[in-house]
Amino acid sequence: MNRKTVAPTFWQLYADHVRPRGSLLLGDATLMLFVFLPPAMLQAGLKLSEALGSRPAFLNAGEMIDGVWLLLAVGLICLDSTGKLLTLSISGWRAALQKKP
Amino acid sequence: MNRLIDFFINEQRLKWKVYVASSGIAFIYALVRLFAFHGSERSVGFEAVIVLFVLVATFVTVYVAKGEAFFTEAKRPKTVRLGWRLAVTGAVAASLLVSTYVIGISSLQAAIIDFRLESLATLLDTVQAANPTDQKLRARYQKIQSIVGTSSTYQIQVDPSIIEKTQTAVSRSLKGRSPSDQTEQLGWATAIDLQSFAYARKVETGAITPVTPRQIANTGGYLINSPVSLDNANVLYIQGEHSWIALGPGGGQFILNQSNVVFDKIDFLGSVSVSAIELVGDRSSALVRDSIMENVTQNLERITWVDVRFEKSRIHYKEGAPLRLRNVSFKDCDLSQVGGFLGPVNYELEKRIKEAQGEPITFIYEP
Numbered sequence: 001m002n003r004k005t006v007a008p009t010f011w012q013l014y015a016d017h018v019r020p021r022g023s024l025l026l027g028d029a030t031l032m033l034f035v036f037l038p039p040a041m042l043q044a045g046l047k048l049s050e051a052l053g054s055r056p057a058f059l060n061a062g063e064m065i066d067g068v069w070l071l072l073a074v075g076l077i078c079l080d081s082t083g084k085l086l087t088l089s090i091s092g093w094r095a096a097l098q099k100k101p
Numbered sequence: 102m103n104r105l106i107d108f109f110i111n112e113q114r115l116k117w118k119v120y121v122a123s124s125g126i127a128f129i130y131a132l133v134r135l136f137a138f139h140g141s142e143r144s145v146g147f148e149a150v151i152v153l154f155v156l157v158a159t160f161v162t163v164y165v166a167k168g169e170a171f172f173t174e175a176k177r178p179k180t181v182r183l184g185w186r187l188a189v190t191g192a193v194a195a196s197l198l199v200s201t202y203v204i205g206i207s208s209l210q211a212a213i214i215d216f217r218l219e220s221l222a223t224l225l226d227t228v229q230a231a232n233p234t235d236q237k238l239r240a241r242y243q244k245i246q247s248i249v250g251t252s253s254t255y256q257i258q259v260d261p262s263i264i265e266k267t268q269t270a271v272s273r274s275l276k277g278r279s280p281s282d283q284t285e286q287l288g289w290a291t292a293i294d295l296q297s298f299a300y301a302r303k304v305e306t307g308a309i310t311p312v313t314p315r316q317i318a319n320t321g322g323y324l325i326n327s328p329v330s331l332d333n334a335n336v337l338y339i340q341g342e343h344s345w346i347a348l349g350p351g352g353g354q355f356i357l358n359q360s361n362v363v364f365d366k367i368d369f370l371g372s373v374s375v376s377a378i379e380l381v382g383d384r385s386s387a388l389v390r391d392s393i394m395e396n397v398t399q400n401l402e403r404i405t406w407v408d409v410r411f412e413k414s415r416i417h418y419k420e421g422a423p424l425r426l427r428n429v430s431f432k433d434c435d436l437s438q439v440g441g442f443l444g445p446v447n448y449e450l451e452k453r454i455k456e457a458q459g460e461p462i463t464f465i466y467e468p
Contacts, residue, residue, distance in 0.1 A: 033191055034190075037194045040197075044206050048206070051209075051214050051257060064142050067146060068142075069128065071146045075153050079154065079157055080109070080120070084110065087105050088106070088109075091106050
């Protein structure tokens with residue numbers, strides 16, 4: 001009778017890492033805040049400038065910078081999350097498969 | 102594979118340095134493309150993300166191949182703790198982000214606009230007594246126009262009562278004095294802009310319930326073959342999406358009897374010789390905005406026209422009556438009933454329409 005390979009659970013995939021999971025997630029969430037903070041503040045500043053009657057050219061330039069920044073921030077977060085999940089999943093699978101029953 | 106895991110999980114400092122450097126280069130690339138080469142925002146954004154991905158991939162590949170990247174420092178302990186400095190800064194950042202939502206930027210914007218309009222209205226009331234120069238008065242009107250334009254474009258939730266108060270202040274500042282023709286025109290145009298904006302805000306806040314296109318007709322248009330009389334309506338706001346009302350040969354027209362009616366984005370197609378919109382009684386008023394009047398007969402007096410296009414229409418104006426045209430264009434219109442033989446305002450109206458050659462004009466006469 002062939003022995004079936006049992007798939008590791010989600011937590012088993014992350015169990016062997018040096019950083020505690022909570023710290024890893026909290027640390028990255030904090031860094032993500034820094035990524036999103038400048039465009040959020042810029043957007044708020046632009047809205048207030050609109051009300052104060054700033055020139056449309058200035059507002060337009062601000063909107064463009066804000067848009068590019070936000071796009072890069074989203075791209076970075078996607079890239080980081082994808083890389084992290086991919087490498088962790090692969091290493092988790094490898095570790096799980098190497099364990100002898 | 103182990104180095105790849107190290108990069109994403111353990112080498113936090115290196116990873117974020119790579120991210121910051123890559124993002125910085127991609128951001129500078131985007132700024133140069135946007136402002137030096139005037140690229141479109143969409144394509145530049147796409148290109149910047151591609152640049153970011155390529156740079157990060159390059160750094161990761163170098164690190165995986167060599168075991169070090171350009172930013173690699175001396176070996177540090179792999180365990181990264183969430184230090185108190187990072188936690189405090191993160192908490193401040195989070196509270197700043199949350200506060201922008203709690204306070205509400207739009208309400209802050211509205212508060213600023215309300216304050217600016219109110220102070221300008223007060224200033225106009227004050228300068229009424231102080232008798233300011235023509236130039237100063239014009240600067241105030243221009244500022245109000247700019248505020249109204251910005252608020253309207255960005256849909257800032259300005260208080261309608263403050264808009265009306267400012268409109269009253271503008272109208273009052275023009276009465277009882279004789280500013281230059283240019284300033285007077287600018288002042289009345291500002292008053293019209295304020296009136297139009299106040300109606301729009303009242304609809305947005307629900308103070309006025311508009312009659313929607315679906316209520317006009319399911320097909321997007323409506324034919325009226327006999328006069329429609331609107332009696333004693335305080336404010337009736339008929340709002341469409343360039344929904345058309347065809348005025349049939351049986352005498353189709355709107356008769357406003359002691360009523361205030363706004364036609365917003367309603368187009369009129371006419372085939373009758375009576376005026377499409379007729380005001381009866383001293384208390385009647387109408388504001389037509391963002392509309393096309395095609396092949397109609399229309400008396401212009403006492404109605405406020407904002408962003409309206411008359412095409413192949415017969416135009417009438419009763420000399421000496423209030424005339425309010427704000428960005429109104431006349432294309433292939435019959436002006437035989439408008440002319441200098443009827444009086445100076447008719448003369449000026451005919452002259453401006455002809456000079457504009459189909460382009461929008463602003464011309465206001467308040468007796």
